[in-house]
Amino acid sequence: MIGSIIGTGxxxxxxxLAPYGPISLVAFAAVTLGALALALTFGSLAGRVPASGGPYVYAREAFGEFTGFLNAWSYWITAWAGNAAIVVAWVGYVEVFVNTGHRTGVSILIALVGLWIPAAVNLTGARNTGAFQVITTVLKFVPLVFMATVGLLFVESADFGPFNASGRSAVGAISAAGAIALFSYLGLEAASVVAGRVREPRRNVPRATVYGTLVCAVIYILGTLAVFGTVPHSRLGDSTAPFTDAANNIFGGTWAGDVVAAAAIISGIGALNGWTMLCAEMPYAAARDGLFPAAFARLRGENGVPVFGIVASTVLASLITVFSYTRFEDVFTKIVLLSVLTAVIPYLFSAAAQLYWLLVRGREGLGRGRLIRDATVAALAMAFSYWSIQGSGYQTVYYGLFVLLLGLPVYLWLKRDSGEYGESPALPAAESRAPETPPTKPAPRIPRQRGRHGNVLRHHD
Structure with a gap:
């Protein structure tokens, strides 16, 4: 959980967040509350449906196959597009040591290496993927905990700059900054997505989801506060490695920043490792139900590796990375907003599924207090999802809706032989006629008569 949530983001x-100023810390606090509501919701859902697939499974069980497909499709886009965003931030820290001139061609090459190393680890099996994740998570924690504790002692108020530097209203600035900040919490559903591979998922998945999100929340808010207070606002917006700059300002020289950069590189590889697994696991769960191309459900080797899902997702992440480096200046922010939007859609449906089970299916199984508590948390998670969509901006919503609707031809193709279009399979053929139309009484048979020359005499009404 922690390894997937904490990456290079x-x-x-x-x-x-620097263009918005310190008001983005208010947005971060609001996003943290929403993330905790989502974590509690996912924890409850995982206890109810302890199967791999996470948001896809919850949407399918509550609202049917088509909704399940849309959630799987949207989340799959989040996974590989999110990998592109992670690797772009990862490149910024690699370039502390190499390609300090930030030549675009070299940056793209570094990014591709960063995407395919975790893919190679995942192709060796889930056990090696998990071991790699544990090691990188431990190593990435050291500089983050340092900045979230010792770094706070070096904060200077003059470095924060204007409270709202965006020129927007306070509400608009918080909404826009919140949409970016939510990217830091993507992955809070990671344990539910791989629940089928977890021991005792009804107990362990909810614990990992809630406790993992809480730990990340504390480190995120305090660490970001320390960077805002140790790097001057005028320089922070142009920094490609802000934690490195903060460490250098605290200790002087470059050695401390180099240590932080090395930890960020390890952190990015660890996050890419976890997300590459999610890139394959979500479509694998959907493909087993016939709601994703069958190639995603094929497992290879003794370890049961979903090779096609890993390779296809990494290829797509590579393509969007190359496209973004050649088309956008603020590469990281553009990909982040797209990833957040496509993630929030499954979050929204998951919260709706929780409300559906609480208020429609499961009322008789819960006490009044538990029902009110769980329904309130799910409603907050749902409202938070709507708020995140609103803060993503018109352009992001346009691109997000476009890539989401690209899934419709895929769904039609998957269902082409099932005979589900334009029919009502619940009614047999004999009952499908309109009951108000009475059967027509057949006309009486009139015997044919022959004329004098043997010709048939025809009778007319």
């Missing part, structure tokens, strides 16, 4: 986030 948090290491690049202060620079992405």
């Amino acid at each position: 948090v290491f690049a986030l202060p620079s992405a």
Whole structure:
């Protein structure tokens, strides 16, 4: 959980939030509350449906196959597009040591290496993927905990700059900054997505989801606060490695920043490792139900590796990375907003599924207090999802809706032989006629008569 949530996003986030000023810390606090509501909701859902697939499974069980497909499709886009965003931030820290001139061609090459190393680890099996995740999570924690504790002692108020530097209203600035900040919490559903591979999922998945999100929340808010207070606002927006700059300002020289950069590189590889697994696991769960191309459900080797899902997702992440480097200046922010939007859609449906089970299916199984508590948390998670969509901006919603609707031809193709279009399979053929139309009484048979020359005499009404 922690390894998937904490990637290079948090290491690049202060620079992405700098244009809004310290008001983005208010947005971060609001996003944290929403993320905790989502974590509690996912924890409850995982206890109810302890199967791999997470948001896809919840939407399918509550609202049917088509909704399940849309959630799987949207989340799959989040996974590989999110990998592109992670690797862009990862490149910024690699370039502390190499390609300091930030030549675009070299940056793209570094990014592709960063995407395919975790893919290679995942192709060796889930056990190696998990071991790699544990190691990288431990190593990435050291500089983050340092900045979230010792770094706070070096904060200077003059470095924060204007409270709202965006020129927007306070509400508009908080909404826009919140949409970016939410990227830091993407992955809070990771344990539910791979629940089928977890021991005792009804107990362990909810615990991992809630406790993992809480730990990340504390480190995120305090670490970002420390960076805002140790790097001057005028420089923070242009920084490609803000935690490195903060460490250098605290200790002087470059050695401390180099240590932080090395930790960020390890952190990014660890996050990419976890998300590459999610890239394959979500479509694998949907493909087993016939709601994703069958190639995603094929497992290879003794370890049961979903090779096609890993390779296809990494290829797509590579393509969007190359496209973004050649088309956008603020590459990280553009991909982040697209990833957030396509993630929030499954979050929204998951919260709706929880409300559906609480208020429609499961009322008789819960006490009044538990029902009110769980329904309130799910309603907050749902409202938070709507707020995140609103804060993503018109352009992001346009692109997000476009890639979401690209899934419709895929769904039609998957269902082409099932005979589900334009029919009502619940009614047999004999009952499908309109009951108000009485059967027509057949006309009486009139015997044919022959004329004098043997010709048939025809009778007319």
